[in-house]
Every structure is written in C-alpha cells, then in structure tokens.
Amino acid sequence: MNTYKILLADDHKIVRDGIIALLEDDEKYNIIGEAENGLVALEFIKNTVVDILIIDLNMPKMSGIDTIKKLRENYSDLKIL
Secondary structure, three states: OOOEEEEEEOOOHHHHHHHHHHHOOOOOEEEEEEEOOHHHHHHHHHHOOOOEEEEOOOOOOOOHHHHHHHHHHHOOOOEEO
16 A cells, blocks of 8 residues: 655644644555745755645745745646645
8 A cells, every 4th residue: 555645834733733633544644744834845845755745825935836836846746735
C-alpha cells in the first residue's frame, strides 16, 4: 500500500489540527509537516519530498496562489489541493 506524504499549509492552526484529526487514522496518509504561510511551505518542499500539499489560498507573507505558481515551476508532479 502506498503512503502519501502530506504538507499542510494554512495560517490557522485550528484548521491544520482539524485536517490532521481527519487524516491521522488513515494509514494511507502521513502528515509530515505544517506551514503557516507560503514561504514556509516553499522552504519545506525544497528540503523534503512531499506527495500532496493541502494549502489555504489566503495566507500572510505569501498567498497560496503565489505559492502554487512558484511550486509549478519546479515541482510539476506535486499534487495540490
């Protein structure tokens, strides 16, 4: 069985915690990191293999849309929700 490595990017900790609570019991998903803005998400992905990014579009410092644009340049296989 494949396990998907997931990064959560949202500026609200309560949202990240809720997504973790939904996915933590499913062995297919492994939450490997959290980011409170797009800049942190970009840095994380530079240093760690991520299969799926779950990202908020409205975040401080760098929006989800700007983050996605940057990621598409170098990580075309990354799945983004």
